[in-house]
Amino acid sequence: MTPSLSDLETLARSAGEIxxxxxxxxxxxxxxxxxxxxxxxxxxxxxxxxxxxxLITEINRRFPGHGIYAxxxxxxxxxxxxxxxxxxxxxxxxxxxxVPIFAVSIGYEEDGELQLAAVYDPMxxxxxxxxxxxxxxxxxxxxxVSKQDVLLNSLLVTGFPYxxxxxxxxxxxxxxxxxxxxxxVRRLGSAALDLCYVASxxxxxxxxxxxxxxxxxxxxxxxxxxxxxVTASTGKPLQxxxxxxxxxxxxxxxAQILAKINQNIKE
Numbered sequence: 001m002t003p004s005l006s007d008l009e010t011l012a013r014s015a016g017e018i019x020x021x022x023x024x025x026x027x028x029x030x031x032x033x034x035x036x037x038x039x040x041x042x043x044x045x046x047x048x049x050x051x052x053x054x055l056i057t058e059i060n061r062r063f064p065g066h067g068i069y070a071x072x073x074x075x076x077x078x079x080x081x082x083x084x085x086x087x088x089x090x091x092x093x094x095x096x097x098x099v100p101i102f103a104v105s106i107g108y109e110e111d112g113e114l115q116l117a118a119v120y121d122p123m124x125x126x127x128x129x130x131x132x133x134x135x136x137x138x139x140x141x142x143x144x145v146s147k148q149d150v151l152l153n154s155l156l157v158t159g160f161p162y163x164x165x166x167x168x169x170x171x172x173x174x175x176x177x178x179x180x181x182x183x184x185v186r187r188l189g190s191a192a193l194d195l196c197y198v199a200s201x202x203x204x205x206x207x208x209x210x211x212x213x214x215x216x217x218x219x220x221x222x223x224x225x226x227x228x229x230v231t232a233s234t235g236k237p238l239q240x241x242x243x244x245x246x247x248x249x250x251x252x253x254x255a256q257i258l259a260k261i262n263q264n265i266k267e
Contacts, residue, residue: 001063002082005131008106008118011058015051015104016122019089022047023123025098033096045096048072051088051104059084071214083109085217090119091190105192107217109240117218119192128196128222136199136225145227146201149252154204156257157186157194161210171209177260195219198248199226205249205257207233213240220248229254233261 022045024033034046052072059068063084067077070086077083084106089095091102100123108116119128128143130136136143148154156178160171179185186203188194192215194206199222206223208216217240224230232238233245235258249257 002110003063003108003116005116005118005129005134007062008108008116009120009127009129011055012104012106012118012120013122013127014058015055015088015106016120018051018054019047019095019102019104020122022050023095023098023100025100044072045089045092047095048089048092052086055086055088055104055106059086069214071212081111085109085214087192087214090192090215091188094189099189101188101193102190103192103196105215105218107214107219107221109217112240114217114221114240117221119196119218119222121193126196128199130199130218130222130225132221132225134225136222138196138200143200143226145198145223145250146204147252148204148250151181151253151256151260152183154182154253155184155186155202156182156205156207157188157197157203158206159187159189159191159194159208159211167210169209174207174209174261178257181260191215192219195223195248198228198250199223201250204253205247207245207247207257207261209233209245210243211246212243216244216246220246223248227251231258233258 067080067083069075069077087105090105095102103119103121105119115132117130128138197203198206220230228248229251230248233247
């Protein structure tokens, strides 16, 4: 059985309600969250797990036999032609600190091609969606990339790897270079929202190094369907099956950003 875009939006909004209801805007005041460390600065909460458990249960019930690549449960796609990419709470560090910038991200791939996507921000009630070849939407209204064609006048966004303290490809050099070449570079802490904000013209471009497919699958399709050029940060095509370095921007400034990014990044 093949899902519809409405299926993805329903799942994202329902998982988003789990996330929103667990959010604590004043962490430390009667804290209810359970927080664990997967790494020095890589967190997971009980809300991540509740959201993911709901999504996996519903997908398995409604679409049996489909593969699922989820952040907390890992990759069990096992070569299936139908694969779901799930980040049940993209922006966990923000969430854990009471910062209301996070989202649920769901992408659906068929025969190696992204077909459907939904990214839901429960704090702003903004649901970004896309179907391949049908354009991108936010709460049902079409969205498009910006028309900015001068890098110096652009607003960009980026992120940094969890092993930033030990990884020589930590993105600091690119960040500094592009800070000096644009109006500014933001770091929101949610790659899914970064891509959706490029798609809606709020940002002109986004790049990040060594990010996982479940973080960006949905955002990639939404950005592409809004008119963004989405490639590896080397300019080559993306490879969805593994960690990747990504660059997404409106077509006018994509090459200008690419020229500022190191060309020796490992894909």
